[in-house]
Amino acid sequence: MSEQATSQKLTELAKRRGYFFQSSSAYGGVGGFYTFGPQGAALKGNLEDAWRERFAVSEGNMEIDAPTIMPEPVFESSGHLDTFDDMLIECPECGESHRADHIVEDNTEYEDAESLPIPEVEEIVAEYELVCPSCGAGLAGQAIDDFNLMFATNIGPGDAQPGYLRPETAQGIFVEFPRLKEYARNTLPFGVTQIGRAYRNEISPRRSIIRTREFTQAELEYFIDPEDEGPDLSSVEDVSVRLYAVGEQQADDGSIRETTIGEAVADGTIADPWVGYFLGVSQEWYASVGVDMDRFRFRQHLAGERAHYASDCWDAESEIDGNWIEIAGFAHRGDYDLSKHAEGSGDRFTVFRQYDDPQTVERATVDPDMSYLGPEFGGDAGAVVDALEDLAVSDREAFEGEHVEIELAGESHEIPVEKTGFSVDEETIAGEHIIPHVIEPSFGVDRLLYTVLHHAYAEDEVAGEERTYLELEPEVAPTFVGVFPLQSDDDLEATAREIATELRAAGLSVTYDDSGNIGRRYRRQDEVGTPFCITVDYESLEDGTVTVRERDSTAQKRLPVDDLAETLAALRAGDVAFEALEG
Incomplete structure (x- = not known):
C-alpha cells in the first residue's frame, strides 16, 4: 500500500471514527481549521499529558498558561510584526493565493525554497514555467510579496488597543520572565513549559492537520547562564539518533547519519550540548508515544532558514506520504528574546549572578x-x-x-x-x-498526532476477513479497554457494565459496547486503536473469569475478574507483557 493511499484511508477513518474532521462543515467548512472528535481529543490529551510528564514534571520545570491574545507592543519587540512573513503569489486568472515556496518545492528539485530570497524564487517560477495549482494558469512574471501570518484583533471597545492572536506560545513565557524568575528564586538554569493554541493565517493550509491556521504547541523555554558549561549528558549520550546535518544536505551524495548524542556533541555535529541533551530526551520520548523510529530523523537548519539569533537549530522530522514533515524544533535562541522585551518594555529581564x-x-x-x-x-x-x-x-x-x-x-x-x-x-x-540565554524545544502537537496515527495504521487479515487497526501505544490510546457482553442477556450485560464501572474507577479509559456480533465489535475497537477488549460470557458467570483479547496479535487469555484492574494497569504501564500473562 502506497504512502498516499495510507493517508487517504487514514483521513476517511479519522472522520468516520471521530479523530478529526474539518470544522464548520454545516456552513461549508473553512480551510485550515479542524475539530478533534471524541477519539482525537482523547488521543491529543494523552499526548499532551505524556509530554507534560516528560518535559515538565520529570525535568522539574514550571508550567504556565498565558493568554492567546497579546497587545501589539509584544510583537513589535519580538520582531513578528516585521519578519513573520510567508511568500504570497496570486494567480492572474483565478485570483487564488498560494505560497510561492510551496509551489517551487512541489514542482522542482528545490527542497528548501522558504530559505531563498524572493527575487530568486521569482526567477525559479519563471525558469520552470510554474503554474497555479488551482487553475493551471502560468505564474511567470507574477510578483511575490511578503504576507504577515498573524491574526489581528482589537482589545476593548472604541479606541481599542490593537492586539494579535499569538503565533507561538513562546512569547507568553518570555514577557512574563521578570515574574517567573522570582518563582525560580533567581537561580539558573530553570525551565518554563506551556501547552496551548497558536494561530497563523496560512496562505494555503493543506494536507489535513499537518498545516492549519489554528494548532496546539507544547513548548519549553529553558533559561541558562550564557557561561553555562552545559548539561550532564550521561543519561542521553548513548541514545542512538539519525542526523541529517548541513554538510550532508549540501553534499551530492549526502545521507542520514546514524550516531549517538554523545558522539555528535563531541565531534561538533551538534554544536550546543543543551540542544544535544533535548534531542536525546526527545528521541526516547517520541519512540515511547508511537513514532516509528525508522521514519524519524533530526535535520539541521541550513544557514538561510535559521533565524539570525539562533546559533544552532534542528528539526525533528517524521516521514509522511513519502515526505519529511517538521514535528518539533530545537534552537539555541541566545539572549535575543529577553533583550528585545527588556528594550521594548523597560522592565528588567536579567538574573543576578552571585x-x-x-x-x-x-x-x-x-x-x-x-x-x-x-x-x-x-x-x-x-x-x-x-x-x-x-x-x-x-x-x-x-x-x-x-x-x-x-x-x-x-x-x-x-x-x-x-x-x-x-x-x-x-x-x-x-x-x-546577566541576561540568560534560551534553549527552546518546541513541539507541534497536531502534527505529532497525525504522525502517530499514520505510523500506527495497519491492515491484515483475520479469519479470512480484512482488518484495519491502529497499533497505538497503550499509554496514549484514546480508549484503553473495551468491555462487551457476549450477547444480549440481562445477566451478561449487568456483569459487563459492573466490570466497566470498576475499571473506570481504577482510572482506565473504558468503552462499553453491546451492539452487533462480537466480531464486529472487535473490529470497531481495532480500528480506533483500543489495545484490549474484555468479553463477558456464560463461563464468566460461573467461575469469575473473562476473555481478554490483545489488539495487535488478536490473542486471547482467560483472566480472573478480581485481578483485572491491577493486570490492565500493569499492561498500560508496560510493567508486564500480554504474552507473559498466565491464562
Missing part, C-alpha cells in the same frame, strides 16, 4: 559642577552630563589632561576636568546582572 567570592573593582564616575555647566551649556547641560558619564566608562584616559573633549550635536566641546568631578574609586561587588 560570584563565588566578592570582587574588588575600580569604578570611574563623574560628579559635574552644575554651577559651571548650567550657565555654559544651558538646556544642553543634561546631555553634557550624559556624555561625560559615558566617556568615564568607555575611556577614562580622556580625563588625564586639563580638559576633556566631548561631542554634542556634532560639535566638539572642551570642559575643564576639574569641573567634571571625575574620580576612580574601588568598589566591592558580590555579583552582576
